[in-house]
Amino acid sequence: MLQVDSEQVHNFKNRILQLSDVDVTRCIQCGKCSAGCPVAPDMEEMPNQIMRYIQLNLKEKALTSPMVWVCASCVTCSARCPEGVNIARVMNVLRRLCIEEGYQPGQEQVNAFNSLFFDNIKKYGRIYELGLIVQYNMKMMTPFKDIGLFPDMVRKGKISLLPHRIKDIGSIRELFQKSKRFIKG
Amino acid sequence: MTESSHHEKIELLTLSEVADVKGFVGNFDITIKTNPRYVNMSKCTGCGECITKCPSKVLSETDMGLGMRKAIFKPFSQAVPNVPVIDAEHCIFFIKGKCKTCEKFCPAGAIDYEQKETIRTEKFGAIIVTTGYSMFDISKYGEYGAGKYKDVITGLQLERMLDPNGPTGGHLVRPSDGKEIKNIVFVQCVGSRDEEKGMPYCSKICCMYTAKQAILLKDHFPETQSVIFYIDIRATGKNYEEFILRAQRNYGVIYIRGRVSKIDNLGDKLLVYGADTLLGEVVKMEADLVVLASAMIANPDAQNLARKLNIPYDTYGFYTEVHPKLQPVESITRGIFIAGACTFPKDIPDSVMMGSAAAAKTCALFAADELTVEPKLADVNIQKCVGCFNCIGVCPFEAIQKDVVGGRSVAKVIKTLCQGCGNCASTCRAGAIDVKGFTDDAVYAQISASFDEIEEREEHVAG
Numbered sequence: 001m002l003q004v005d006s007e008q009v010h011n012f013k014n015r016i017l018q019l020s021d022v023d024v025t026r027c028i029q030c031g032k033c034s035a036g037c038p039v040a041p042d043m044e045e046m047p048n049q050i051m052r053y054i055q056l057n058l059k060e061k062a063l064t065s066p067m068v069w070v071c072a073s074c075v076t077c078s079a080r081c082p083e084g085v086n087i088a089r090v091m092n093v094l095r096r097l098c099i100e101e102g103y104q105p106g107q108e109q110v111n112a113f114n115s116l117f118f119d120n121i122k123k124y125g126r127i128y129e130l131g132l133i134v135q136y137n138m139k140m141m142t143p144f145k146d147i148g149l150f151p152d153m154v155r156k157g158k159i160s161l162l163p164h165r166i167k168d169i170g171s172i173r174e175l176f177q178k179s180k181r182f183i184k185g
Numbered sequence: 186m187t188e189s190s191h192h193e194k195i196e197l198l199t200l201s202e203v204a205d206v207k208g209f210v211g212n213f214d215i216t217i218k219t220n221p222r223y224v225n226m227s228k229c230t231g232c233g234e235c236i237t238k239c240p241s242k243v244l245s246e247t248d249m250g251l252g253m254r255k256a257i258f259k260p261f262s263q264a265v266p267n268v269p270v271i272d273a274e275h276c277i278f279f280i281k282g283k284c285k286t287c288e289k290f291c292p293a294g295a296i297d298y299e300q301k302e303t304i305r306t307e308k309f310g311a312i313i314v315t316t317g318y319s320m321f322d323i324s325k326y327g328e329y330g331a332g333k334y335k336d337v338i339t340g341l342q343l344e345r346m347l348d349p350n351g352p353t354g355g356h357l358v359r360p361s362d363g364k365e366i367k368n369i370v371f372v373q374c375v376g377s378r379d380e381e382k383g384m385p386y387c388s389k390i391c392c393m394y395t396a397k398q399a400i401l402l403k404d405h406f407p408e409t410q411s412v413i414f415y416i417d418i419r420a421t422g423k424n425y426e427e428f429i430l431r432a433q434r435n436y437g438v439i440y441i442r443g444r445v446s447k448i449d450n451l452g453d454k455l456l457v458y459g460a461d462t463l464l465g466e467v468v469k470m471e472a473d474l475v476v477l478a479s480a481m482i483a484n485p486d487a488q489n490l491a492r493k494l495n496i497p498y499d500t501y502g503f504y505t506e507v508h509p510k511l512q513p514v515e516s517i518t519r520g521i522f523i524a525g526a527c528t529f530p531k532d533i534p535d536s537v538m539m540g541s542a543a544a545a546k547t548c549a550l551f552a553a554d555e556l557t558v559e560p561k562l563a564d565v566n567i568q569k570c571v572g573c574f575n576c577i578g579v580c581p582f583e584a585i586q587k588d589v590v591g592g593r594s595v596a597k598v599i600k601t602l603c604q605g606c607g608n609c610a611s612t613c614r615a616g617a618i619d620v621k622g623f624t625d626d627a628v629y630a631q632i633s634a635s636f637d638e639i640e641e642r643e644e645h646v647a648g
Contacts, residue, residue, distance in 0.1 A: 002466050002467065003470065004412065005471075056461070056464075
């Protein structure tokens with residue numbers, strides 16, 4: 001049962017407004033974002049419900065929702081919203097808040113992949129695919145999951161065995177330094 | 186209202202009711218019963234001394250039972266005329282035979298206990314009926330604690346509380362203990378859109394007045410928070426949708442889509458159980474005050490008047506217009522117009538439109554030197570009429586009268602009243618009445634001609 005507390009009801013909404021410059025109050029719950037969302041059909045919650053959580057100050061619900069992390073940031077929702085609510089940006093802010101406030105992403109895999117992905121970028125400036133797959137599968141305790149694909153992919157030149165580092169790795173690291181100011185921890 | 190009371194061509198008859206109506210368009214004889222006021226209108230200066238001195242207190246109808254009024258009172262502060270009236274049912278003098286406090290203190294000597302009701306008959310050309318509406322009795326909703334919890338009130342009661350001249354002097358305090366109010370829950374559709382306990386129709390005005398009250402509350406009492414439970418928001422009017430959005434966006438009013446199921450008492454607070462159907466979850470919240478948007482219903486007394494005026498009404502008691510789209514202000518009887526919420530729940534702009542339309546229709550009616558009537562009228566052949574007058578009993582418009590022609594009693598049709606329904610024509614045993622253009626012979630000829638045509642076609646096919 002949801003407990004709506006009249007005195008606190010605007011808190012989370014105002015925080016989101018502060019962080020993203022998006023006023024979620026504007027959402028009229030028409031569901032157009034959810035209808036067009038490519039990942040919503042596979043999820044238990046829909047983007048409009050995430051907006052509703054924010055409207056009713058249900059912070060816990062919003063920050064623990066897997067939807068926030070499965071969101072592909074395709075921005076279809078924002079492009080189609082009749083009220084001009086930038087839903088994709090709100091999702092981004094929610095992910096940031098998740099990390100800031102120590103909420104684990106809704107699914108373990110998401111968290112694992114996310115951190116490995118950024119480690120790769122930091123190291124090479126791009127993805128070292130083989131390394132990422134191996135590391136991810138090790139972390140997920142399924143080391144041989146994708147092994148069957150390996151010979152074919154090598155033969156066809158779809159995957160390289162060694163990592164490639166981009167030329168200007170310094171500016172990528174600089175980017176990470178800069179963004180540290182926004183993301184704690 | 187004040188303006189109309191001063192208008193040279195308007196006579197305002199207060200405390201009066203229509204006792205009987207006879208006649209037809211342009212010639213209505215209306216019997217008016219005027220109830221005694223017990224105050225001489227020409228002497229009274231409206232000083233209000235009698236009201237302050239009157240010892241008898243009663244629950245005020247205007248304040249919806251939230252405040253008290255005296256037995257001599259003005260219904261509300263801007264009442265027209267500005268003259269008090271004595272409520273004989275609660276006046277100590279009328280009950281016990283002594284008191285007369287008001288008479289003692291009246292500086293103008295205007296109190297007159299001897300006034301009696303008067304009855305007079307006057308001629309009028311047209312009638313505009315605007316009997317308004319009444320409110321649904323919320324005490325049918327036991328699950329909302331309506332009638333049990335003092336802090337569960339109706340929208341109109343809140344309206345009274347917000348009035349500076351109202352029972353709380355415009356202060357927002359709980360009716361139960363006079364404490365301050367922080368959290369207000371509004372419940373929409375109480376008695377409307379409910380086929381089990383209330384009315385199946387949409388009461389139309391509640392979405393907008395609830396939003397208005399929530400905005401007003403935030404404006405006057407910024408520390409309050411309003412939450413509105415609704416089924417749909419029906420804001421179909423000029424700038425209405427924008428108004429609702431303004432309540433949500435600029436005034437922080439929380440809208441929750443779902444009906445409230447139950448209201449409980451929790452200490453000195455109320456606990457509201459509802460659902461957010463957009464999330465698919467049940468919702469529980471605390472409130473200091475719950476405001477129920479009770480439905481507009483037909484004025485229960487309007488049916489009596491409808492019978493006197495021959496105005497049909499629907500199952501809810503709302504008056505029926507001739508045509509809901511093309512003749513919305515006309516009743517089936519010519520010269521009688523209907524306007525405002527007596528036909529269906531409607532808001533102020535709609536009522537003003539309807540009232541103006543009815544006034545314009547009346548002016549148009551009076552402006553013409555002659556009345557045009559539909560040619561489809563009943564016509565009596567006085568040679569055939571035997572004077573049984575069965576036709577008078579079946580005419581729904583009272584359009585047939587007895588007439589004497591050459592010493593014989595015969596039926597006579599009043600052309601302005603007849604609507605050409607044909608009841609009399611089919612009842613007349615002597616075959617003396619026909620609807621013009623639809624004589625029996627003409628109808629029979631049409632029927633046999635159509636059969637001939639069918640026969641011819643069949644012969645043609647067979648041949």
